[in-house]
Amino acid sequence: MVQILRDISLFLQMKGENPFRSRAYDIAADRISGLSEDLGTLLREDRLKELPGIGQAISDKVAELMSTGRLSAYETLRAELPAGVLELVRVPELGPKKAVLLARELGVDSVDALEKACREGRVRHVAGFGEKSEANLLAGIELYRRSTTPRRLLGDVMPVAERLLTSVKNTPGVVRASVGGSLRRRAETVGDVDLIASAAEPGAVFDAFCRAPEVAHVIGRGESKCSVRLHDKDLQVDLRVLPDEDFATALHHFTGSRAHHLRLRGLAQDRGLKISEWGVHRADGTKLPVPDEAALYRLLDMQYIPPELREDTGEIEAALAGKLPEDLVAWEDIQGAVHAHSTWSDGRNSLEEMARAAQALGLKFLTVTEHSEAAIYAGGLKEDDLRRQWDEIDRVNDTVKGLRLLKGIEVDILESGALDYSDSVLEQLEVVIGSIHVRHGMDEDQMTRRLLQAFDNPHLHILGHPTGRLIQSRDPYPLRMEAVLDKAAERGVVVEVNGKPERLDLKTEHVRMATQRGVKLVVSCDAHRASDLENLAFAVATARRGWARRSDVLNTLPAERFISALREQRAG
Known part of the structure; x- marks a missing residue:
């Protein structure tokens, strides 16, 4: 569905149609891809056209595609254009109109055929192309092939990106630098x-960048851009270097997202401005000073929008109205790490090692939440083991000054919705996280009832990794998230934003749904070794992407107040 709408946009561009018409299909694709409601329900109730940017015509086409599996308008457009042109247009440096031209002039119908034509020197003889065009296309083909490889987890990429960024920042002559x-x-x-x-x-700067030990080879190098491939994870990195007067607009441009930028460009045009990576210009060509990204947004009469929010999901409307949250939760706000395991269950480090690692990160408390007895595969603790652990927690708290370990558990939510320990044990714990680890194959009604039943236990404080997903390897289990969050709000159950890179669960749209209902959150690390405590940063980022404020997140509180808040939530 979403891809067909995007393809229609490309087809219209290839035919030279009005750009506003093609843009409408991209906007519709973005809206539908970000839906939290069921698309079929919106169509049945004739509400799809109520979404910003989706009119009756596109709503009718979506309905046709949903009901028949085909779209006549798409098939007509595709038949009017050369075969293979959709693949060609994915190549950087090759826009829609040029892709059609090469397909018609040279008969190329695939990226492989285009590469062959470039290497044989045939492209340079097509009007509007030359030898430099061939070289640029070959570089673009290389980038295209890299882009078709699987995307990598945020947590896997961040460390190597930060190392390279530090290297760039330390290069003589560099004024400012950032990831984008x-x-x-x-x-x-x-x-x-x-x-x-x-x-x-x-x-x-490019010389030093290319010599970095992480770089396997240089893909291409121009006047303002250098592209390399790394040894680590076969990752491509593009470095752009511009004059400092253009840094803010370049950083903004290359941060994205595309949908966010399209909206801003429209706002700029309404004010007689043009925004690009090379600055902000008036219609007469006058270049306006933009020292930082906040200045760019001020020129558009709106609040600064943090990078995590730039997805065109309402942030622009909120910023124009002055209603964008300015107190989004930040790393500096976090007092303690939630959800940690040690060698008592399936963790790699001792309690004292975990405590000292948390202290080194500047944290004030760490919740010890081993697996419960039903989790035999993860070394789950029997009730007697749990009580013996409390003694060790007391000893560590006496030894490691300035950080407090909290006595907790990650208790399994059983198939019936019951918790895996007796109430007499759970009531003695400071932090109780309830999670689902087995029987993910239950249907939507069964899984939803399972969680709603668990919420009735007054000793459950936090719902752990609520959808059970593992990004790129396991889909979330079927769940009526609205019903779960409604009852969490009613019963005072706190919901976890799990920072493990494979999870990031709750995901962004569910974070926003939770906070809109008044559900409180914790950002967690789901740490099974000391280094995993840094997952907390990914949880904070995910919470920010869901517009979570500092006051929405309970582990921004000191330890004693955090414990009290968990109980106050359940008490109503």
Whole structure:
């Protein structure tokens, strides 16, 4: 559905149609891809056209595609254009109109055929192309092939990107530098890495960048951009170096998202401005000073929009109205890490090692939440083992000053919705996280009832990794999330935003649904070793992407107040 709408946009561009018409299909694709409601329900109730950017015509086409599995308008457009042109247009440096031209002039119907034509020197003889065009296309084909490989988890890419960024920042002559792209927006997965830097002369910066030990080879190098491939994870990194006066607009441009930028460009045009990576210009060509991204948004009479929110999901409307949250939760707000395991169950480090690692991160408390007895595969603790652990927690708290270990458990929510320990044990714990680890194959009604039943236990404080998903390897189990969050709000159950890179669960749209209902959150690390405590940063990023404020997140509180807040939530 979404891809067909995007393809129609490309077909219209290839035919030279009104750009506003093609843009309408891209906007519709973005809206539908971000839906939290069922698309079929919206169509049955004739509400799809009520979404911003979707009119009756597109709503009718979506209905036709949903009901028949085909779309006549799409098939007509495809028949009017050369075969294979949709693949060609995916190549960087090759826009829709040029892709059609090459397909018709040279008969190329695939990226492989285009590469062959470039290497044989046939492209340079087509009007509007030359030898440089061939070289650029070959580089673009390389980038295209890289882009078709699977995206990588945010947590896998961030460490190497930060190492390279530090290297760039330390290069003589560099004034400012930052990551950009989906990495800066803290998206769940990342295709490649964008680095943006400012310097008077890019040459020396590129030289140092290409010599970095992480770099396997150089893909291409131009006047303002250098692309390399890394040894680690076969990852592509693009570095752009511009004059410092253009840093803010370049950083903004290459941070994205595309949908966000399209909206901003429209707002700029309404004010007689043009926004690009090379600055903000008036219609007469006058370039306006933009020292930072906040200045760019001020020129458009709106609040600054943090990178994590730039997805065109309402942030622009809120910023124009002055209603965008300015107190989004941040790393500096976090007092303690929630959800940690040690060698008592399936963790790799002792309680004292975990405590000292948390202390080194500047945290004030750490919840010890081993697996419960039913989790035999994860070394789940029997009730007697749990009580013996409390003694060790007391000893560590006496030894490690300035950090407090809280006595908790990650108790299994059983198939019936019951919790895996007796109430007499659970009531003695400071933190009780309830999670589902087995029987993911239950249907939507069964799974929803399972969680709603668990919420009736007054000793459950936090719902752990609520949808059970593992990004790129396991789909979330079927669940009526609205019903779960409604009851969490009613019963005072706190919901976890799990920072394990494979989980990031709750995902962004569910975070927003939770906070709109008044459900409180915790950001957690789901740590099974000391280094996993840093997962907390990914949980914070996910919460920010869901517009969570500092006051929405309970582990921004000191330890004693955190414990009290969990109980106050359940008490109503």
